[in-house]
Amino acid sequence: MKGWGANLGRDLRERKKALLTAIQALDLRADTVGLSPDEWLSRYDLEDQLSIIYTDEEAYWRLRGSHKWVLKGDANTAYFQAIANGLRRRNTIPLLWDGPSLLHSPSDIRTHVDGFYRSLFSASPRSGLSLALDCWSGRQLVSAAENAALTAPFSEDEVWAAIRGMNPSSAPGPDGLP
Structure with a gap:
């Protein structure tokens, strides 16, 4: 599993390295000979692809860390990555x-x-114990209307309200990401 995780980002790292090399080659050519309009467009396209990779990396580390650590403009520093990896280790059961x-x-x-x-x-089998029928009286009893409201199926709006009310990065899933 660790080998798979280590290789998971390898393609992205290699793609980023290739993009940086291509941009540097175009920059060197621009400084010496100059670039044609098509070459400038190619360079801008490479920069756009690199920007997408950086954005994806930042989103990955934002999910790995906690929203308390990532504020707008925070850098993806070694300190932040150590905090994010510490959270993963703390939430792991070895x-x-x-x-x-x-x-x-x-x-x-x-x-x-x-x-x-x-x-x-899960529901356990009923034992021989039960409450007396007159244990609760009057106002303490659940009415038929209250019982119907309590046992009614959830509506789609209620489910979405519950999802929107949750902290989006509170608990990691099986892959370590929320």
């Missing part, structure tokens, strides 16, 4: 005990955590 056994593999850890929360939030 080992997990499952009773007497120690889980090392990320897939085993994921399976264990998934099973734990599935069992935690």
Whole structure:
């Protein structure tokens, strides 16, 4: 997994290096001989492609870090990257005990955590215990109208309101990005 992650940005780094080399070659040619209008257009196109790569890198690090660290105009510095990588390490579970056994593999850890929360939030079989029918009275009872409102399916507007109300970079997903 680490090898895949290390190679993930390699193509982008190589593309950025090739763009910078091409721009430098055109700049050197502009200083010595001069450039034709088509060559100037080519140089501007290369700059645009490089700008897109820089924007994508900045967006990547903004997602890796926290919105508290990235303000408009902040540089993508080594300090910021160290903070972002520290957040990733802090939110990672490298080992997990499952009773007497120690889980090392990320897939085993994921399976264990998934099973734990599935069992935690699944309905358990009813036991012989129950509340007395007269436990609550009058105003304490949920009316039929309140029960209908509580058990009604979510509307699309309610779902979108909940999504818009969430912090967009609060919890990393399986790939480390929110």
